[in-house]
Amino acid sequence: MKRAFLSRLAVSLALMLAAAPVTGQAEEPLVIHVGYAAIGVDNRPYAEGTSAATARAGEFLEKEFANDRNVKIEWTFFKGAGPAVNEGFANDQLDFAYQGDLPSLIGRANGLKTKYLLASGARKPLYLAVAKASGIxxxxxxxxxxxxxxxxxxxxxxxxxxxEAHGLKERDVQVVNLDSAGTVAALTSKDIDAAFGDTQLINLAAKGAADVIYTTKGDDPRFGRNAGIIGREAFIDAHPEITQRVVDAFVKAAQWSSDEPNRAALLELWHKSGTPVPILEEYFKGDALAYRNSPLIDELLVSQYKEQGEKSKEFGLIRRDVDLEGWFEPRYLNSAIERFGLLHFWQAYGADGKPVAS
Incomplete structure (x- = not known):
């Protein structure tokens, strides 16, 4: 009987322990998934040329949440660039991402629930390089x-x-769809005649393997490219305070990237991507860092995205109109700028491309 009593007591205690609330158990960490619509040389998980690249290489987000054990930052760099980022958002695998204008507009047109939080890599120039002895x-x-x-x-x-500005349409050339690495290989081997891109083409020309014959830098600013930090709407709604801190980190990275005394250190930081510092020097030659790294959602940026949406449909890249109403969400950016005393740090531009008076 004693043995039976002890057995029943053990069972009762086990049931009581199972029913009792667990205290002191570690919370499941919140993983913030951040995507980047590019990848470094030889698939290095770094990029260059944007304040978002600075945020990654300088660990600005990691430092922002360094004292929060239950918040983790996870970066993913996409060889498939913007279209791959859209897949990540569509599958709820990303919370934030650096993404260019066309793919983000395609995502918007196709119903992805995102918000545009701040500019990063806006006003990036485009380069055209041709194969040696191509005659172009x-x-x-x-x-x-x-x-x-x-x-x-x-x-x-x-x-x-x-x-289009030079009297040609896409159907007038033979387009080959290649990523950066594929472009470099094909242009070097002369399997293609020319390529559009940026630092990888400057680097190729510096090695004498191609010739850069055109850049949008110094040309019509509407020919340039824009990009920014996009956030998944559901994550933003569920975690507004976390979203603010993420934007804070990106704004700090933009501020540091815009400060001219940091130019040399900035290029060294971006060199983690595998792009040589002299190529980055050429890429930013003649441009103020604050101009290229501004996070502002100003009239120029908004008008450029509207024009890009219209052009995308005109060129058949998007089948339906892109509704940008309510997509731009500047409140987190504006809060950071005000709290950090940066109200006059960056120059805002109007839709006409001219500076707006403070």
């Missing part, structure tokens, strides 16, 4: 030639606009 001296000479670009990216749309 001007954009007009591209007619009928084999041209590489990465479809669905902001470079794709910018390239079409450049072609």
């Amino acid at each position: 001296k001007s954009i007009e000479d591209l007619k009928g030639r084999k041209i590489a670009l990465q479809r669905g990216t902001n470079g794709h749309l910018a390239a079409i606009k450049v072609l």
Whole structure:
């Protein structure tokens, strides 16, 4: 009987323990998934040329949440660029991402629930490089030639606009869809005649393997590319305070990236991507850091996205109109700028491209 009593007591205690609330158990960490619509040389998980790249290489987000054991930052760099980022958002695998204008507009047109939180990598120039001995001296000479670009990216749309300005349409050239690494290989081997891109083409020209014959830098600003930090609407609604801190971190990265005394250190930081510092120097030559790294959602940026949406439909890249009403969400950015005393740090521009008086 004693043995039976002890057995029943053990069972009762086990049931009581199972029913009792658990205290002191560690909370499940909140993982913030951040995507980047590019990847470094040889698939390095870094990028260059934007304040978002600075945030990654300088660990600005990690430092923001360093004292929060239950918040983790996870970066993903996409070889498939903007279209791959859209897949990540569609599958709820991303909470925030750096993404160019065309793919983010395609995502918007297709019903992705996102918000545009701040600019990053806006006003990026586009370059056109041609194979050695190709005989191509001007954009007009591209007619009928084999041209590489990465479809669905902001470079794709910018390239079409450049072609249009010189009397050509996309169907007038033979487009080959290649990522950065594929473009470098094909241009070097002369499997293609020309390519649109940026630092990888500057680097190729510096090695004597191609010739850069055109850049949008110094040309019509509408030919340039824009990008920004996009957030998943459901995450923003569920975690507004976390969202604010994420934006705070990106704004701090933009501020540091915009400060001219940091230019040398900035290029060294971006060198983690594998892009040589001299190439980055050339890429930013003649441009103020604050101009290229501004996070502002100003009239120029908004008008550019509206124009990109219209052009995207006109060129057949998007089948339906893009509704941008309510997409831009500047309140987190504005809060950070005000709290950090940065109200006059960056110059805002009007839709006409001219500076707006403070």
